[in-house]
Amino acid sequence: MTKILIQNGRIIDPANKIDAIGPLYIQEGKIRDILVNVANFQADQVIDAAEQIVCPGFIDLSIRLREPGYSHKGSILSETRAAASAGVTSLCLPPDTKPVIDTPTVLEFIKDKAEKAAYPQIHCIGALTQRLAGTELSAMFALKQAGCIAVSNASEPLMNLLILRRAMEYAGSHNLLLMYRANEASLSSNGCAHEGAMASRYGLPGIPEAAESIALAQCLELAELTGCRVHFCQISCKQSAIKIQQAKKYGLNITADVAIHQLHLTEDDITPFDSAYHVLPPFRSEIDRKYLQDGFANGTFDAISSDHQPHDLDAKLGAFPETESGIAAVETLLPLTLELTRKTIMSLPKAIASLTHKPATILGLNAGTLTPGFPADICIFNPETIWTVNPENWRSAGRNSPYWGKNLQGRVTCTIQAGKIIYQLNEKS
Amino acid sequence: MMRNIQLTEQGRLKHFLTIEGLDKNLLTEILDTAESFAGMSEHQVKKVPLLRGKTIINLFFESSTRTRTTFELAATRLSADVLNMNIATSATSKGESLLDTIRNLEAMHVDMFVVRHALSGAAHFIAQHTAPHISVINAGDGQHSHPTQAMLDMFTIRQLKKDFSKLKVAIVGDILHSRVARSQILALNTLGVAEVRVIAPKTLLPAQVKTMGVIDLHDLTEGLTDIDVIIMLRLQKERMNSAFLPSESEYFRCFGLTEAKLKQAKSDVIVMHPGPINRGVEIDSNVADGPHSVILQQVSNGIAVRMAIMSMTMKKQGAAE
Numbered sequence: 001m002t003k004i005l006i007q008n009g010r011i012i013d014p015a016n017k018i019d020a021i022g023p024l025y026i027q028e029g030k031i032r033d034i035l036v037n038v039a040n041f042q043a044d045q046v047i048d049a050a051e052q053i054v055c056p057g058f059i060d061l062s063i064r065l066r067e068p069g070y071s072h073k074g075s076i077l078s079e080t081r082a083a084a085s086a087g088v089t090s091l092c093l094p095p096d097t098k099p100v101i102d103t104p105t106v107l108e109f110i111k112d113k114a115e116k117a118a119y120p121q122i123h124c125i126g127a128l129t130q131r132l133a134g135t136e137l138s139a140m141f142a143l144k145q146a147g148c149i150a151v152s153n154a155s156e157p158l159m160n161l162l163i164l165r166r167a168m169e170y171a172g173s174h175n176l177l178l179m180y181r182a183n184e185a186s187l188s189s190n191g192c193a194h195e196g197a198m199a200s201r202y203g204l205p206g207i208p209e210a211a212e213s214i215a216l217a218q219c220l221e222l223a224e225l226t227g228c229r230v231h232f233c234q235i236s237c238k239q240s241a242i243k244i245q246q247a248k249k250y251g252l253n254i255t256a257d258v259a260i261h262q263l264h265l266t267e268d269d270i271t272p273f274d275s276a277y278h279v280l281p282p283f284r285s286e287i288d289r290k291y292l293q294d295g296f297a298n299g300t301f302d303a304i305s306s307d308h309q310p311h312d313l314d315a316k317l318g319a320f321p322e323t324e325s326g327i328a329a330v331e332t333l334l335p336l337t338l339e340l341t342r343k344t345i346m347s348l349p350k351a352i353a354s355l356t357h358k359p360a361t362i363l364g365l366n367a368g369t370l371t372p373g374f375p376a377d378i379c380i381f382n383p384e385t386i387w388t389v390n391p392e393n394w395r396s397a398g399r400n401s402p403y404w405g406k407n408l409q410g411r412v413t414c415t416i417q418a419g420k421i422i423y424q425l426n427e428k429s
Numbered sequence: 430m431m432r433n434i435q436l437t438e439q440g441r442l443k444h445f446l447t448i449e450g451l452d453k454n455l456l457t458e459i460l461d462t463a464e465s466f467a468g469m470s471e472h473q474v475k476k477v478p479l480l481r482g483k484t485i486i487n488l489f490f491e492s493s494t495r496t497r498t499t500f501e502l503a504a505t506r507l508s509a510d511v512l513n514m515n516i517a518t519s520a521t522s523k524g525e526s527l528l529d530t531i532r533n534l535e536a537m538h539v540d541m542f543v544v545r546h547a548l549s550g551a552a553h554f555i556a557q558h559t560a561p562h563i564s565v566i567n568a569g570d571g572q573h574s575h576p577t578q579a580m581l582d583m584f585t586i587r588q589l590k591k592d593f594s595k596l597k598v599a600i601v602g603d604i605l606h607s608r609v610a611r612s613q614i615l616a617l618n619t620l621g622v623a624e625v626r627v628i629a630p631k632t633l634l635p636a637q638v639k640t641m642g643v644i645d646l647h648d649l650t651e652g653l654t655d656i657d658v659i660i661m662l663r664l665q666k667e668r669m670n671s672a673f674l675p676s677e678s679e680y681f682r683c684f685g686l687t688e689a690k691l692k693q694a695k696s697d698v699i700v701m702h703p704g705p706i707n708r709g710v711e712i713d714s715n716v717a718d719g720p721h722s723v724i725l726q727q728v729s730n731g732i733a734v735r736m737a738i739m740s741m742t743m744k745k746q747g748a749a750e
Contacts, residue, residue, distance in 0.1 A: 200635035201449075203549045203572030203611055208636070273550035317528055317558075319548035321571065 001419055002044045003027050009049025009380060011035060013056060014353035015369035024054055026376040029419030033372050045421075047414060049380050055352045056368050057089025057377035057415060059359040061179070061257050061305040062233060063330055065122070066397070068109060069098025074310040074397035076110065079330075080119035082396035084423040086306075086330045087379030087412040090360075090367055092179075095127040096154035102127035102138045104146035111147070121377070121417055123149040123363065125179055128167050134158040137167055141174050149363055150231070152179040155280065161218060168228035177363070178230045180219050182240065183281070187211035192321045194282040198267040205321060207282055213239035220247045223254060231362050232256040234307050236281035238291040245300040255362045256300065258292050259307035260336045261327055263345070265289075265402065275316040275323035276402045279309075293345045296354065303359040304337060304351075306330040310398020328398035331389075335408035338383055342409075378416040385411035434556055442741045444556045444565040447574040448615035456583065456619055462737035463584050463730070469506065470729065479740045480509035483540040487513045488530075489568070490546040495704060495728065496568050496578070500543050503735035509540075527551070528558055535560050541743065542566070549573035549608075564742040572606050578703050579612035581734040583620060585727050586658055589699055593617075597624040599652055599694075600643075601684060602662030602711050603633045603673075609703045610662060611641075618642045628652035629684065632673045649684050653693040661686055661702045664711050677710050687713045691721065699723045 004026040011034055012019050022035035025043075032038060063083060066074035083091055093110065095101035101110070101124050114122045126143035128151045130136045140151055151171050158164045171178050188211040193199040195206025216232060220243060223230045232244060235256050244256050261279065266289050270277040277283060295301040309326025316323050337355060341348045360368025367377050387393050389403045415423035435444040435451075442455070469475055485504045487497055497513065504511045516530065527546075534542070541564045544552045549571030556565040569575040590596055598617055604610045604627050617625050625643045627634060638645050646652040653659065664680065674680050691698065700712075700721045708714045717724060 195636045197637040197640040200637040201611070201641060203574070203608055203635075205572075206636055273553045317554075319527070319546060319551035319554050319571070321548050321550070 001028050003042060004045045004047065004376075004416070004419070004421075005041060005043035006047045006049050006054055006378070006380065009052050009054035011054045011370065012349055012352050013370040014349045015357040016371060018370070019349060024370065024378070026378075026416065026419050029376055031370055031372050031374050031376050034370055047380065051384070052380050052382050052413060054378060054380050056356040056370055057379045057417060058087045058333065058355040059090045059363070059365065059368055060088045060308070060330065060333070061092050061231075061303055061359050061362070062094055062259075063088070063091040063306060063308040064310065064326070065093055066310060067097070067113065068106070073312045073315065076113040076119075076122070077117045078395065078397040079308070079310060080114070080117045080122070082308075083330050084119060084415050084417070085395050085412060086333055087381060087415050088330060088333070089377035089379070089415060089417045089422075090121040090123060090365060092123045092125055092149065092363070094125050094154045095152060096132060096156065100127050100132050101125065101148070102130050102132070102143070104142055107143070107146045107148065119417070119422065123365075125149060126151045128153040128171070128178065129158065129163065132156040134163060137170055140171055140176055144174055144176055148176075149365075150177040150179045152181070152233070155181055155183065157183070157185040161222070164219065165222050165226060168222050168226040168230075172226055172228035178228050179233050180230050181233045182212045182216035182219060182235075184211045184215040187214065190321075192278060192282070192325070193270075194267045194284045196267050196285050198270060202272055207280075209237040209239050209284065209288070212237055212281055213243060216240050217243055220252065220254070223247075223252050230254045234259045234262070234281065234305060235292065235301065236262055237284050237288045241291040241295045241300050245295070245298065248299065255302045257303040257305045257359070258295070258301050259329070260304050260333050261307075261329060261402070263289065263292055263304070263340060264336055273320045274402070275318070275320055276327070276400055276404065278316070278320060278323050278325045279327050280325040293340070296346050296350065302354070302362060304333075304354040305359075306333040308396070310396045311400045312398070316400050326400065327402065328396045328400045331394060331396060332401060332403050332408060334381060334412060335410040338410035376416055376419040378414075379412060380414040381410060381412045383410045385409070387411050434553070441744070442738070445576055445738050445742055446552050446556055446565065446567045448576050448579055448612050448619065451619065453619055453621065456580070456616060459580055459734070459737050459741065460584050460587055462741060463580075463734040466736040467730070467733040470732065476506050476508050478508045480504065480507040480743055483509040483743060484538065485509045485511050485541040485543060485739070486534055486539050487511065487543045487568075488534070488545070489513070489515045490544070490551070491569070493545055493568070495731075496545065499728070499731040500568060500735055503732050503739055506732070507736055507740055509739075527554070531555055531559055535563065539563060541739065543568050545569045547571055566738060566742065569608055571608065572611070573608050574612050575608040576612045576616075577731075577735050577738055578609050579616040580738065581727060581731045582613055582660065582701060582703070583616050584730050584734050585701065585723055586699070588726075588730070589723060590657060593620040593622050596622040596657045597626070597655060598622055598658040598660065599626045599628055599656045600660045600662065601628045601649065601652070601686065603664055603668060604629050604638065604662070605633045605635050606665065606668070607662050613660060614641050614643055626652050626656070630674070633668070649686070650690055650693055653690060656694040656698055659686065659691075659694060659698060659700045661700065661712050663703065663705065664707055681710055685709070685711055685713060686716050688715050688719070691716060701727055704728070
């Protein structure tokens with residue numbers, strides 16, 4: 001295997017509290033050493049990372065690859081290429097593919113495609129219930145044996161709280177993490193926007209914050225009752241943040257993430273009826289955003305995810321309420337996270353930890369740090385580069401981004417997965 | 430803010446999608462233009478040649494009799510060729526079919542679409558995706574906007590009350606689901622009325638209705654005190670079955686307009702309703718047919734106001750050619 005030397009870069013490894021300029025050596029797919037001179041290291045390839053940051057590869061807790069089942073929106077090949085170009089070296093795939101990830105066969109299919117796409121580090125999240133129908137438990141043990149990293153019912157509702165309780169007890173028995181998207185369907189109903197001033201004004205069916213925070217409160221109660229470890233996905237509002245903070249203080253074994261766009265945009269930023277902003281949970285108020293941002297300083301939130309959901313053009317063409325929700329977000333993950341550091345909402349090491357070491361800890365992955373001996377999953381990026389979100393710079397099949405056409409700062413130049421370079425920025429492009 | 434895709438660079442009307450973003454001068458110009466058409470109905474020759482040779486399609490994705498008819502009459506009196514299309518559509522119909530429909534009709538060299546659709550933002554979407562020479566007039570989109578209805582209501586108010594600045598206006602009923610109310614609130618505030626009240630149970634008010642420049646009240650008797658204009662909204666029957674309200678009779682008891690409650694208002698109060706009326710649900714027959722009611726006047730004003738808006742949006746085209 002290739003021996004790689006990355007030199008002159010600013011190495012940031014939050015797990016080890018490292019922030020220094022120096023060399024990094026990769027050998028046999030693993031980190032050989034950092035910040036020391038390794039004598040007689042015959043590098044096959046030398047990467048000059050001067051003026052750049054070298055950090056662990058990003059671990060994204062939610063990326064829809066749209067395959068199997070929705071290949072008109074994206075494929076394992078197109079979306080892993082997008083992920084690689086965004087510095088993501090491990091990604092979690094929610095189970096709402098078609099067919100649903102509720103049998104080992106579907107996992108085999110995905111693994112096979114991942115090998116062919118030369119992007120093996122796809123971590124499947126198994127369905128919590130069969131077909132995600134919310135009524136019968138899935139074969140969680142078989143799914144775990146086949147490689148599922150956690151279980152989830154994605155965005156689908158459960159029939160009732162008894163099903164959720166049993167599913168949590170059963171998942172807990174197999175030491176499986178539940179990844180829970182809190183949403184009380186009867187309250188969110190057919191809503192497509194935050195039930196705030198914007199939805200009131202434009203006559204859009206609203207989703208109250210309580211739709212999320214009530215479901216979250218119920219799940220917290222059941223976490224206490226069942227002892228199941230829960231990760232709350234893509235939190236959007238103040239009341240949820242408060243409840244998570246309280247539960248953590250109380251000692252519940254829970255974690256939570258926020259989708260990167262929720263840390264930036266609010267209902268006030270929505271261009272009226274622009275379907276690029278149609279996302280669930282919806283963009284909420286200024287106060288909610290403040291609680292989400294502050295939640296990283298006070299330990300409420302652990303990780304930032306992209307919640308990448310590429311769509312075909314038709315899915316976003318129509319009157320706002322009838323368009324499909326979701327943002328193709330993985331390629332804007334790094335620049336938007338860096339913007340948080342420039343606005344001093346969080347420090348650079350903290351931001352990087354939220355994309356690397358923290359999600360690795362949530363998932364129990366042997367990754368997310370540059371400790372010698374760990375797999376060489378590395379992202380090198382230039383924090384100064386300004387680039388335009390346009391077809392030349394974009395790899396995802398989905399162009400559904402509110403940032404389309406805009407300039408963003410911070411760009412990945414090289415991504416290494418298990419010691420193999422899976423992306424290198426062509427400077428000409 | 431609504432990006433002003435409905436205005437040309439010179440600030441003239443290109444489309445008419447919402448009241449938002451239109452200033453007082455423009456709204457007044459619409460009312461003045463409507464005034465000039467208003468007398469025409471009594472003439473022997475009811476036509477002017479302003480839109481001769483133009484083709485207008487009434488594109489109704491949601492059924493309507495009155496609105497469509499007045500648009501059709503307005504277009505005919507402007508000498509345009511009118512085609513009515515009623516496109517049965519379900520809630521599950523795909524956006525691509527909406528766009529396909531538009532593209533197909535565009536190919537027939539249409540000059541204007543008058544659009545009604547069950548979803549908020551549909552008219553806006555169509556305006557963004559049609560050829561640049563085509564004007565789009567919103568005849569009601571979901572719960573968002575019904576700006577021509579609001580303008581004919583403003584026209585009726587001005588006819589009877591002259592000055593907007595001292596008026597206190599109450600809008601009563603299902604504000605939550607009402608595109609008419611949303612447009613009226615914007616128009617009344619733009620024209621500078623003294624006060625807009627919305628009166629309804631909380632189940633029928635938008636969550637953040639206060640941010641829309643209104644006072645929200647839940648008691649009709651209290652709400653009508655000292656009021657100059659009452660606008661009653663139609664209560665859709667289906668609201669009864671989805672836990673918005675317990676029953677029609679209880680709704681009428683609390684929010685139905687009766688002669689007794691009308692006494693709270695000013696003695697020269699006018700009572701309006703965008704129709705069609707549910708007698709005995711939101712309004713008592715005695716009031717609907719009584720001396721304060723201007724409901725039928727609203728209907729006849731609808732033609733003049735729609736003629737004004739159609740001719741104004743087409744005028745920008747004439748200038749460009």
